[in-house]
Amino acid sequence: MEGFLFYLGGAMMLLGGVAMVASRSAVSAACWLVLSFLGSAALFAALQAPFLAVLQILVYAGAIMVLFLFVIMMLEGPVMPAEAGRPKFWIPAGALVPAAIILVATARWVPGAGLPGFPGDLPPGFGQPVRVAQLLLGEYLLAFELISIVLVVAIIGALALGSNERTLPWK
Amino acid sequence: MLPDLAGLRGGAAILPELVLTGTVFAVLVLDLALRRSARRGRVLLLVTCLGLAAAATAIAGVSAGAQPLFYGMLVADGFALFVKGVVIAAAVVGAILAALSPEIRRDQLGEYLILLVCLTLGMCLLAGARNLLMLYLALELVSLPSYILAGFRHGDRRSSEAALKYVVFGAAASGLMLFGFSLLYGLAGTLDLPGIGAAVVARGLQGGLDAQLLVVVAVLLSLAGFAYKVAAVPFHMWCPDVYEGAPTPFVAFLSVAPKAAGFAALLRFFLSGFGAPLGFPAPGEFPWPFVLGVLAMATMTVGNLAAITQDNVKRLLAYSSIAHAGYLLMAVAVGSPLAIRGVLLYLPIYLLMNMGAFLVVMAVHDATGSETVDGFRGLGARAPYLAVVMAVFLFSLTGIPPLAGFIGKFFLFAAALQTKSMFFYAVAVVGVVNSVISLYYYARIVRACFLEKPADAQAPVRVGSPAAALLGALAVPTLVLGIWWGPLLGVVEKALLLPR
Amino acid sequence: MEVGLTHYLLLAAAVFLVGMVGFIVRRNTLIMLMCVELMLSAANLVFVAFSRELGDEAGHVFVLMNFAVAAAEVAIGLAILMEIFRRRRSVDADDLNTLME
Numbered sequence: 001m002e003g004f005l006f007y008l009g010g011a012m013m014l015l016g017g018v019a020m021v022a023s024r025s026a027v028s029a030a031c032w033l034v035l036s037f038l039g040s041a042a043l044f045a046a047l048q049a050p051f052l053a054v055l056q057i058l059v060y061a062g063a064i065m066v067l068f069l070f071v072i073m074m075l076e077g078p079v080m081p082a083e084a085g086r087p088k089f090w091i092p093a094g095a096l097v098p099a100a101i102i103l104v105a106t107a108r109w110v111p112g113a114g115l116p117g118f119p120g121d122l123p124p125g126f127g128q129p130v131r132v133a134q135l136l137l138g139e140y141l142l143a144f145e146l147i148s149i150v151l152v153v154a155i156i157g158a159l160a161l162g163s164n165e166r167t168l169p170w171k
Numbered sequence: 172m173l174p175d176l177a178g179l180r181g182g183a184a185i186l187p188e189l190v191l192t193g194t195v196f197a198v199l200v201l202d203l204a205l206r207r208s209a210r211r212g213r214v215l216l217l218v219t220c221l222g223l224a225a226a227a228t229a230i231a232g233v234s235a236g237a238q239p240l241f242y243g244m245l246v247a248d249g250f251a252l253f254v255k256g257v258v259i260a261a262a263v264v265g266a267i268l269a270a271l272s273p274e275i276r277r278d279q280l281g282e283y284l285i286l287l288v289c290l291t292l293g294m295c296l297l298a299g300a301r302n303l304l305m306l307y308l309a310l311e312l313v314s315l316p317s318y319i320l321a322g323f324r325h326g327d328r329r330s331s332e333a334a335l336k337y338v339v340f341g342a343a344a345s346g347l348m349l350f351g352f353s354l355l356y357g358l359a360g361t362l363d364l365p366g367i368g369a370a371v372v373a374r375g376l377q378g379g380l381d382a383q384l385l386v387v388v389a390v391l392l393s394l395a396g397f398a399y400k401v402a403a404v405p406f407h408m409w410c411p412d413v414y415e416g417a418p419t420p421f422v423a424f425l426s427v428a429p430k431a432a433g434f435a436a437l438l439r440f441f442l443s444g445f446g447a448p449l450g451f452p453a454p455g456e457f458p459w460p461f462v463l464g465v466l467a468m469a470t471m472t473v474g475n476l477a478a479i480t481q482d483n484v485k486r487l488l489a490y491s492s493i494a495h496a497g498y499l500l501m502a503v504a505v506g507s508p509l510a511i512r513g514v515l516l517y518l519p520i521y522l523l524m525n526m527g528a529f530l531v532v533m534a535v536h537d538a539t540g541s542e543t544v545d546g547f548r549g550l551g552a553r554a555p556y557l558a559v560v561m562a563v564f565l566f567s568l569t570g571i572p573p574l575a576g577f578i579g580k581f582f583l584f585a586a587a588l589q590t591k592s593m594f595f596y597a598v599a600v601v602g603v604v605n606s607v608i609s610l611y612y613y614a615r616i617v618r619a620c621f622l623e624k625p626a627d628a629q630a631p632v633r634v635g636s637p638a639a640a641l642l643g644a645l646a647v648p649t650l651v652l653g654i655w656w657g658p659l660l661g662v663v664e665k666a667l668l669l670p671r
Numbered sequence: 672m673e674v675g676l677t678h679y680l681l682l683a684a685a686v687f688l689v690g691m692v693g694f695i696v697r698r699n700t701l702i703m704l705m706c707v708e709l710m711l712s713a714a715n716l717v718f719v720a721f722s723r724e725l726g727d728e729a730g731h732v733f734v735l736m737n738f739a740v741a742a743a744e745v746a747i748g749l750a751i752l753m754e755i756f757r758r759r760r761s762v763d764a765d766d767l768n769t770l771m772e
Binding site: 138139140141142143146147149150152153154156157159160161 | 192195199241242244245279282283285286289292296304305308309311312315316318319322323
């Protein structure tokens with residue numbers, strides 16, 4: 001099951017990434033990136049990180065990509081040049097995919113990297129929200145608090161940059 | 172079930188950070204509450220400066236110790252406290268500069284100050300971070316406000332473009348660094364910097380070729396993030412554009428404080444992560460001092476050579492700050508106790524002279540609207556005070572003897588020579604040659620001030636009394652420290668006294 | 672064949688390289704930012720894979736924090752982009768040449 005999820009998620013992530021890099025318009029790039037993020041969520045699930053898999057979909061594929069799409073929709077049209085005459089970058093990028101697939105498939109024989117699977121014995125409840133939350137509110141409490149300041153900075157920054165043209169109601 | 176909270180003791184040691192956080196929210200609330208008041212700008216500046224002063228006082232009250240705090244997230248040793256002092260001093264000057272500058276719109280001063288204090292908070296945490304997660308978050312807390320503040324010059328296309336360039340390449344650099352961090356985490360099995368150091372050294376000695384290669388890749392990728400922050404070659408390209416486009420009061424701050432905090436973090440990453448002092452490589456280890464030394468040589472040479480041809484003074488100072496990053500990188504490569512002392516001594520001196528030079532640029536720009544070297548022509552006659560202090564700052568940046576810059580450079584070069592290795596002799600020689608080159612372009616501005624006549628008869632350049640006082644406060648120590656550096660050295664040595 | 676750590680590391684390296692190549696060759700700032708997101712998610716994958724290998728959730732916490740940081744970074748990047756765009760009508764990085772002249 002985990003092997004199947006790995007190949008499915010890995011293919012989604014890699015193909016989504018290459019297609020994103022190679023796509024002409026920003027909208028299709030964003031859609032391919034969503035596929036890539038979904039693949040990454042599948043990989044998280046395969047790696048016994050169900051909490052992160054859900055958050056990856058909610059935060060990344062949900063919030064962040066919606067933000068991207070929202071901006072693209074506002075800017076799309078005459079604004080975005082179709083990068084005409086750009087070099088054939090998708091050839092090196094595309095070559096990476098078969099190379100990566102071959103590498104992954106033959107990884108067992110990469111010298112020196114003796115390739116056991118993952119260890120079978122994980123602590124009970126590994127990757128469940130409870131355990132992650134205990135770490136967040138214990139050992140990593142300071143980092144957790146710091147994140148809130150980072151988000152405050154982002155909010156104030158976005159407001160400060162956005163308030164140029166017209167005055168905000170509270171100004 | 173509540174997790175064990177015993178490791179959270181040590182709140183007293185982060186009192187400066189707590190004060191800074193309090194200041195952020197005080198300014199935020201006051202900014203909203205006083206929105207109709209005519210004195211809003213002055214009140215906000217006053218509160219910010221009081222908050223920063225309180226944080227500086229709190230630093231003096233923290234008892235330095237090498238014991239890890241908050242489950243090993245932070246450490247409040249003398250090294251960290253000293254760097255925190257430097258960045259808070261830079262923040263005070265930066266806040267006053269913003270209030271003096273017409274480039275920051277009055278109704279946005281509050282947001283500017285909030286972001287400035289957040290940035291300062293990030294730098295304080297960066298100086299003390301001893302865990303990869305903390306290091307990453309603190310670095311982002313430094314970067315994100317920097318991106319915004321670089322775009323704060325409204326109605327100016329260059330400012331937004333500079334900000335965009337900064338954020339796009341900055342995000343890519345932090346992506347590189349994050350990938351490096353993820354590999355380091357996996358290789359060491361911990362996010363703790365000293366733990367990573369021990370594991371990396373062990374891997375380097377006994378691991379197979381692939382493990383060693385992975386370590387090298389991981390550290391190189393991590394290095395990319397730091398190189399971007401301190402504007403070292405090959406990640407320096409953003410620097411001239413951002414310096415030219417961003418508002419001058421912010422550039423003055425950006426050129427000093429984040430660089431200081433970045434070097435502090437880089438030193439801790441290499442020294443606490445890889446065992447101090449870095450000698451020349453033992454067999455089986457990767458020659459990091461060599462890599463850093465080459466980067467240092469490249470950084471100073473690129474910075475100085477590019478500075479020669481610049482006409483815009485802000486761009487010129489940008490390249491000069493790249494060159495100074497090169498001198499500091501040389502000391503990081505050496506990594507000996509003398510080198511660390513040299514870096515710590517250099518940071519406050521660099522603060523004085525570089526912020527001073529930018530303050531003069533700001534004053535000249537506000538009076539004449541010019542940011543080019545030609546704008547400085549005849550400044551000696553039009554504003555003798557400005558011209559004289561500018562000469563002091565520029566000669567100090569060059570490192571000419573009776574000025575503070577000489578003392579700073581002296582310790583950096585002494586550390587390189589003390590290694591008695593041919594390679595560092597070569598690095599030091601490159602550094603000296605570079606200092607000579609830098610004399611050329613610094614002197615060009617001084618010559619424009621005193622020897623050239625302005626193109627047309629122009630009115631005298633007026634400086635407001637707050638700006639004049641601030642210039643004096645920066646110039647006098649630049650002069651005094653060049654002759655009487657004992658007390659500063661004493662503070663540095665006291666800061667390094669405790670084992671790290 | 673059993674899937675192990677090395678598979679994930681190689682996959683992450685490939686995804687990271689795709690993102691990096693894309694960042695270098697593309698000139699559309701929006702797509703460049705998306706390429707950065709791809710690089711970040713490759714790093715996240717390495718963290719989670721090592722967490723699984725080590726049986727230690729510190730990597731999960733790092734990824735969680737990274738979600739928030741990435742969101743903040745994107746928000747700021749896009750805000751700056753919109754700001755330019757109100758004046759310029761182009762998001763092509765090659766058009767950002769006011770500073771190059």
